[in-house]
Amino acid sequence: MNRVRAAAAVWAAAMAAGCGSRAVVSALPEQRGILPPIDFERPHHFLSMTHPHVDRFAVRDIHPAEGGAPWRWTGRNPTVRLRVSAREGLRIRADFVTAQESFAHTGPLTVRVRLNGCVAAVVKCDAEGEYRVNEEAPLECLERSGEQQLGLELDKAHRAPDGRVLGVILLRMGFTD
Amino acid sequence: MAKTLVLILLSAGFTAVSAWALGALLFRALKVRLYRQEERLFALLTGFSLLSLLVFGLAVAHLAYRGVFAAVAASLTLAALWMRLDKTEAPAQAPAPGRYRMLFAAAYMAYALLYVVHAMKPEISPDGAGYHLGHVARYLRAHGMAPTPHDMYGMLSQGAEMLFLFAFAYGRHSAAALVHCVFLFVLPLLMLAYARRRGFPQAGAAGAILAFAAPVTGVSGTAAYNDVAAAAVIFGCFYLLEIWDETQQNRLLIPAGLLAGFAFAIKYTAFLCLPYALGGVAWRLRKRPAELARAGALVSLAAGLMTAPWLVRNAVYYQNPLAPFFNAWFPNPYQDAGYEQVYRRVMRTYHEIRNPAELPRQVLYRGDVVQGLVGPVFVLAPLALLAARRREGRRLLAAGLVFALPYTQNIGARFLIPALPFVSLGMGLALARAPGLLAALVVLHAVLSWPAVVGKYARPHAYRLDGFPVRAALRIEPEEAFLGRAPSYRRARAIDRVVPPGAAVFTFSGIADSYANRDILTGYYSVETRTVWEMFSAAALEGSRPAWLADFRFPARSLARVRVVETASHETNVLGIAEIYLWRQNALLPREAQWRVTAWPNPWQASMALDNSAVTRWNSQLPLRPGFFFELRFGSPRIVDRVALLLQPLSHASRPRLEGDTGDGGWEVLAESAALIEWGEPLELRRMVNEEMRRRGVFYVLAQSGDAIYADLDAKRRWWGAEVVWEEDGAKLYRFTEARR
Numbered sequence: 001m002n003r004v005r006a007a008a009a010v011w012a013a014a015m016a017a018g019c020g021s022r023a024v025v026s027a028l029p030e031q032r033g034i035l036p037p038i039d040f041e042r043p044h045h046f047l048s049m050t051h052p053h054v055d056r057f058a059v060r061d062i063h064p065a066e067g068g069a070p071w072r073w074t075g076r077n078p079t080v081r082l083r084v085s086a087r088e089g090l091r092i093r094a095d096f097v098t099a100q101e102s103f104a105h106t107g108p109l110t111v112r113v114r115l116n117g118c119v120a121a122v123v124k125c126d127a128e129g130e131y132r133v134n135e136e137a138p139l140e141c142l143e144r145s146g147e148q149q150l151g152l153e154l155d156k157a158h159r160a161p162d163g164r165v166l167g168v169i170l171l172r173m174g175f176t177d
Numbered sequence: 178m179a180k181t182l183v184l185i186l187l188s189a190g191f192t193a194v195s196a197w198a199l200g201a202l203l204f205r206a207l208k209v210r211l212y213r214q215e216e217r218l219f220a221l222l223t224g225f226s227l228l229s230l231l232v233f234g235l236a237v238a239h240l241a242y243r244g245v246f247a248a249v250a251a252s253l254t255l256a257a258l259w260m261r262l263d264k265t266e267a268p269a270q271a272p273a274p275g276r277y278r279m280l281f282a283a284a285y286m287a288y289a290l291l292y293v294v295h296a297m298k299p300e301i302s303p304d305g306a307g308y309h310l311g312h313v314a315r316y317l318r319a320h321g322m323a324p325t326p327h328d329m330y331g332m333l334s335q336g337a338e339m340l341f342l343f344a345f346a347y348g349r350h351s352a353a354a355l356v357h358c359v360f361l362f363v364l365p366l367l368m369l370a371y372a373r374r375r376g377f378p379q380a381g382a383a384g385a386i387l388a389f390a391a392p393v394t395g396v397s398g399t400a401a402y403n404d405v406a407a408a409a410v411i412f413g414c415f416y417l418l419e420i421w422d423e424t425q426q427n428r429l430l431i432p433a434g435l436l437a438g439f440a441f442a443i444k445y446t447a448f449l450c451l452p453y454a455l456g457g458v459a460w461r462l463r464k465r466p467a468e469l470a471r472a473g474a475l476v477s478l479a480a481g482l483m484t485a486p487w488l489v490r491n492a493v494y495y496q497n498p499l500a501p502f503f504n505a506w507f508p509n510p511y512q513d514a515g516y517e518q519v520y521r522r523v524m525r526t527y528h529e530i531r532n533p534a535e536l537p538r539q540v541l542y543r544g545d546v547v548q549g550l551v552g553p554v555f556v557l558a559p560l561a562l563l564a565a566r567r568r569e570g571r572r573l574l575a576a577g578l579v580f581a582l583p584y585t586q587n588i589g590a591r592f593l594i595p596a597l598p599f600v601s602l603g604m605g606l607a608l609a610r611a612p613g614l615l616a617a618l619v620v621l622h623a624v625l626s627w628p629a630v631v632g633k634y635a636r637p638h639a640y641r642l643d644g645f646p647v648r649a650a651l652r653i654e655p656e657e658a659f660l661g662r663a664p665s666y667r668r669a670r671a672i673d674r675v676v677p678p679g680a681a682v683f684t685f686s687g688i689a690d691s692y693a694n695r696d697i698l699t700g701y702y703s704v705e706t707r708t709v710w711e712m713f714s715a716a717a718l719e720g721s722r723p724a725w726l727a728d729f730r731f732p733a734r735s736l737a738r739v740r741v742v743e744t745a746s747h748e749t750n751v752l753g754i755a756e757i758y759l760w761r762q763n764a765l766l767p768r769e770a771q772w773r774v775t776a777w778p779n780p781w782q783a784s785m786a787l788d789n790s791a792v793t794r795w796n797s798q799l800p801l802r803p804g805f806f807f808e809l810r811f812g813s814p815r816i817v818d819r820v821a822l823l824l825q826p827l828s829h830a831s832r833p834r835l836e837g838d839t840g841d842g843g844w845e846v847l848a849e850s851a852a853l854i855e856w857g858e859p860l861e862l863r864r865m866v867n868e869e870m871r872r873r874g875v876f877y878v879l880a881q882s883g884d885a886i887y888a889d890l891d892a893k894r895r896w897w898g899a900e901v902v903w904e905e906d907g908a909k910l911y912r913f914t915e916a917r918r
Contacts, residue, residue, distance in 0.1 A: 023780070024775060024780035038726070040763070044856070046856070046858070050853065051856075070855075174857050
């Protein structure tokens with residue numbers, strides 16, 4: 001019986017060899033070189049309306065946030081300041097909503113997406129709802145300096161009773177690749 | 178052509194002869210009383226277990242050379258001849274009644290011919306030519322066992338693969354398939370012999386043909402799979418225990434234990450053979466504790482001899498004796514409990530079986546989703562319950578129930594094969610009083626299971642034997658022409674031609690690994706390969722890209738450590754951090770060499786959140802639970818007032834809290850919650866993947882048209898830094914070079 005017990009103990013030890021958690025603490029790995037550091041204070045290649053400093057990078061026509069909402073009402077020509085090196089393969093991304101509050105007054109809209117003044121895309125908004133721009137950024141429209149202005153140009157907008165010009169609800173604008 | 182055929186037949190033949198010689202030596206030493214037919218069958222089965230163990234030992238000792246295997250085969254064959262192991266004085270069993278003998282012989286011969294032709298044709302079964310023989314080929318190249326941390330299938334027990342290795346060394350793929358086919362031939366003979374011993378040869382002959390001709394048995398048993406081997410070994414163990422029960426020859430418990438352990442060594446899901454054997458012994462000897470201890474020890478030690486090598490190998494190689502499963506019990510860097518949960522869930526539904534009523538249809542006659550079918554006559558399987566009128570019937574049904582249990586975890590039709598012999602014999606017994614009906618049922622099953630007939634009712638993509646490929650089996654049609662019709666083969670061969678020796682290739686989905694003499698790293702097979710897969714997804718798939726920050730702000734504190742602690746639960750979401758950033762007064766803290774990082778779960782990948790790459794990440798692997806944490810240690814205190822996490826993936830269910838250690842060793846809450854900021858997808862994610870792949874030494878990637886990444890990789894190859902080095906319709910092999918900025 002003792003032999004049997006000894007064999008059972010060896011068996012259990014083998015079974016338990018990998019058992020349990022171990023404290024695994026690692027050193028810092030070698031740092032990769034492509035990802036730029038995060039800097040909330042400087043223009044980025046992308047600006048979401050959740051960014052803590054939207055107003056700092058808004059050039060025009062982006063209204064103040066309403067109660068901390070992750071979106072902003074725009075005027076007729078919302079434009080933001082971004083930073084990205086000019087290169088091939090960049091795409092323009094803009095997400096916005098045509099909301100009943102203004103759309104009921106304006107009816108169908110034509111939205112031109114302007115990159116540093118160039119028209120990079122045209123969106124026909126025939127109904128209320130979400131729209132996404134995902135178009136290649138024309139290389140010739142990109143500023144070599146890296147400072148870019150990206151905006152929407154609406155063919156019409158609604159003037160609300162409080163005097164604000166309401167265009168669309170903007171969620172985000174920027175570049176992807 | 179002739180040389181190939183001779184090598185195939187000799188390799189498989191010598192594997193069987195070597196196994197039989199080992200088994201015959203064992204039975205001669207044991208001096209147990211059996212019938213002649215039983216002696217031969219059990220010698221072969223237990224011999225397979227011993228040969229598998231021997232090959233495992235040779236592989237561990239890195240003696241897996243063709244010459245060594247040839248010497249072993251020659252020695253065992255000569256020993257068998259020298260010792261006249263073929264001679265026996267055991268009595269023969271009483272023959273089965275003439276009509277049933279004829280029926281059995283006719284069906285057996287017809288199907289045996291079909292099966293041998295299929296086993297001899299060039300092997301291209303998905304798993305056989307993939308991982309089963311992929312690992313065999315790897316071991317042969319390395320001349321021994323080697324860890325496969327990137328492949329869950331290499332972590333499974335490989336008792337059958339050890340036999341395949343012995344045959345593969347000379348006869349390559351078809352020899353391995355033929356070895357499995359030997360188990361297929363043995364199974365009905367064992368069933369018949371058992372039934373003859375128990376006095377119901379007619380029912381036995383019928384049951385044997387029901388199991389033997391079942392389409393799923395044929396398609397698995399003629400490929401380099403292991404299901405039929407497991408079934409034969411399980412039935413052999415059952416049979417030996419029945420003889421032991423009848424004759425009380427305790428020495429029979431040694432081969433029974435060997436087979437119980439070998440069942441586990443062949444396939445994890447056959448592990449139930451051991452508790453079945455021990456349970457049977459315990460029940461029989463429940464009133465004789467001293468005998469029970471002795472008998473239990475015999476079974477356990479013999480089984481342990483077969484199971485321990487695999488458990489120890491896995492404990493040593495993978496920190497988990499039961500790898501790639503039970504990772505929650507044995508956490509390790511190679512497989513994770515989170516993916517295991519997903520895998521198990523998928524195996525229980527195969528993605529498509531949502532309606533329980535569909536499962537019987539699939540298993541009986543459709544066979545596409547569950548990868549095989551048992552044949553329509555098994556709709557009468559519930560009749561087997563009538564066999565419970567007899568003691569033998571009750572035992573068969575009990576065993577069938579036990580060995581069907583793993584089916585609850587994997588609904589593939591192959592997972593029914595171990596229970597099939599018991600159910601088939603039960604059906605035979607149930608209908609034994611209506612021999613005409615039973616014979617008609619067997620004939621009907623034999624007709625309905627013939628490939629040409631199956632093709633008329635099964636789904637077009639059912640996994641089954643197709644045709645009678647005698648030209649391919651005899652190599653009249655060249656192997657290259659036959660195999661070349663399979664995309665997975667062409668892609669494997671292309672890898673061999675294009676990729677230099679020693680280089681690894683990443684693939685998102687499986688190919689016929691065994692035909693490529695390169696290391697194939699397949700997408701979902703391991704933590705490492707899933708990490709690579711997720712890197713590609715993070716770069717290319719919308720919704721997978723790291724675009725959101727969890728931003729914690731708090732009054733400046735001097736901290737020795739900070740940690741992010743999850744406070745929420747969710748059934749599927751995980752917590753994932755691509756990068757962590759810390760600030761003091763809007764100045765980003767530079768990372769310092771003395772910083773250390775840990776986490777739970779998945780501490781092994783914690784440092785990936787601090788490598789300044791947005792495509793690598795730490796994640797919890799397991800679905801969210803309160804208490805999961807990610808911890809950063811500064812070495813010496815640092816003043817911090819802001820911490821942000823670049824999340825990957827974004828989980829709306831996650832509620833992380835930030836805690837800090839001010840130096841007294843305790844944790845205090847710095848911020849109960851984080852603001853969620855959409856920071857935007859970092860640019861040049863594809864170039865980051867390129868950098869990471871080259872850093873890992875993986876320069877080649879095979880993308881196939883079903884892969885989610887296929888279109889992006891093709892359309893944006895210059896941004897990936899990937900050049901096409903080989904392509905065909907639906908597949909491209911890329912080499913990663915320096916990516917373009």
